[in-house]
Amino acid sequence: MFLSSGALRRPNAFLSSSAVNRIWKVSGDQQSIEREPASTPAVVAPGAFPNATGSDDEVERQDEDAEDELDTEAASRRASALARVRKFGDPVLRTRALSVERFDEVLRSEVARMGELMSDAVGVGLAATQVGAVHRLLVYRVQRQASVAALVNPVIEWAGKEEEIGEEGCLSLPAVLVDVERPIYVRVRACNEHGEPLMIEASGLEARVIQHEIDHLDGVLILDRTTREQRKQAMRALREAQEAA
Ligand SMILES: [Zn+2]
Numbered sequence: 001m002f003l004s005s006g007a008l009r010r011p012n013a014f015l016s017s018s019a020v021n022r023i024w025k026v027s028g029d030q031q032s033i034e035r036e037p038a039s040t041p042a043v044v045a046p047g048a049f050p051n052a053t054g055s056d057d058e059v060e061r062q063d064e065d066a067e068d069e070l071d072t073e074a075a076s077r078r079a080s081a082l083a084r085v086r087k088f089g090d091p092v093l094r095t096r097a098l099s100v101e102r103f104d105e106v107l108r109s110e111v112a113r114m115g116e117l118m119s120d121a122v123g124v125g126l127a128a129t130q131v132g133a134v135h136r137l138l139v140y141r142v143q144r145q146a147s148v149a150a151l152v153n154p155v156i157e158w159a160g161k162e163e164e165i166g167e168e169g170c171l172s173l174p175a176v177l178v179d180v181e182r183p184i185y186v187r188v189r190a191c192n193e194h195g196e197p198l199m200i201e202a203s204g205l206e207a208r209v210i211q212h213e214i215d216h217l218d219g220v221l222i223l224d225r226t227t228r229e230q231r232k233q234a235m236r237a238l239r240e241a242q243e244a245a
Contacts, residue, residue, distance in 0.1 A: 034118075034121070034123040034124055034125045034126060034169070034170055034171045034209075034212070074122070077120040078120060078121055078122050080120070081117050081118075081120035081121035082121050082171065082174075084117060084131065085117075085121065085126075085130050085131065085171045085172055086129070086130050086131065086132055086172055087172050087173070087174065088172055088173050088221070088238055089242075090132075090172075092129055092132050092134065093129060093130070093172055093216070093219065093221065094219045095129060095134050095219050096217070096218055096219050097127075097128060097129050097133075097134045097135050097136045097137075097217040097218075097219075098134060098135050098136065099135070099136055099153050100135045100136055100137055100152045100153055100191075103152070103191070103193065103194060103195035107137070107152070107193055108193045108194075110128070110133065110137065111137070111139060111148075111150040111193045114126050114128065114131060114137070114139045114150075115139050115141075115148035115150070117131065118139055118140075118141070118148065119141075119148070121171055123171055124140060124141060124142050124205075124209050125138065125139070125140035125141075125142075125209040125210075125212060125213045126138065126139050126140070126171065126213070127213045127214075127216030127217055128217070129216050129217060129219070130171060130172050130216060136152065136153045136154065136217050137150065137151070137152050137217075138150070138151050138154065138210075138213035138214065138216070138217065139151075140206075140209050140210065140213060142205050142206045142209055149192075150192055150193045151188065151190035151191075151192075151198065151200075151210070151213075152190055152191045152192065152193060152195075153190055153191055154188050154189070154190035154210070154213075154214055154217075155188065155189050155190065156186050156187070156188055156210075156211070156214060157187045157188060157189050157199075158186065158187040159183035159185070159186045159187075160183050160184060160185035160186070161183070162183065162184050162185065163181050163182060163183050163184065164181065164182070164184050165179050165180065165181045166179070166180060166182070166208055167179055167180075168180045168208070168212060168222050169222075170212070170221065170222055172216075172221070173221065173222065173223070173234070173238065174238075174241050175237045175238065175240070175241040176222070176223075176234040176237055176238060177234075178222050178223065178225075178226035178227075178230040178231070178233075178234055179226055179227070179230060180208075180212075180222050180225045180226055181225070182207070182208055182211050182225075183207065183211070184203055184204060184207060185201070185202070185203045185207060186201075186202055186203075186207045186210065186211060187199065187200070187201050187202075188200045188202065188210055188214075223235075
């Protein structure tokens with residue numbers, strides 16, 4: 001996430017520094033631009049919490065049990081989702097994706113699958129190339145309550161001159177966090193999964209996620225957008241992670 005970014009400090013920034021600490025403590029995982037904070041369960045199953053029919057103590061205890069179950073379940077869903085994401089070294093991540101020509105049921109079911117995978121991975125964005133599909137499609141959701149947005153054939157039509165540095169990770173680059181400087185404001189044209197034209201004016205985190213995912217569609221990774229020193233450190237972390245796996 002954006003440990004050093006101003007975006008993090010905005011009142012509506014979605015990740016507090018305490019949430020960041022908690023991710024490190026709980027899982028030891030890297031945070032990621034494509035990953036939501038783990039401070040609350042990714043999915044709250046309807047009816048998971050009991051009605052307040054017993055004593056307060058009982059309800060509290062049951063709540064904790066339900067949360068533990070959700071955490072374990074969410075963690076195993078996340079692990080299997082992450083296993084389906086292509087990792088650094090896979091040539092598909094260096095491939096420039098082709099335009100989507102057909103807006104059909106096949107595309108819409110792909111969008112649904114990617115949205116599900118992204119949610120299970122507790123991510124905020126996912127590009128088709130990351131799941132091995134070489135066409136220009138990405139999904140993202142920067143606010144938990146929002147529905148998953150799909151951008152097909154996205155193009156950055158305009159980017160503001162003002163840039164900011166934010167710390168980014170990537171579902172395809174386990175154990176890597178690097179600083180990336182990007183425009184704060186962008187205007188993006190795309191289509192939704194039904195072929196209807198969209199125009200998105202995004203700023204802050206949303207703009208960053210969209211730019212990160214469009215980079216994937218061009219075969220560009222955050223390693224290409226950081227300093228030489230951080231790239232060297234990242235390569236070392238990737239090697240160590242691969243050796244440990
Ligand atoms: Zn990524």
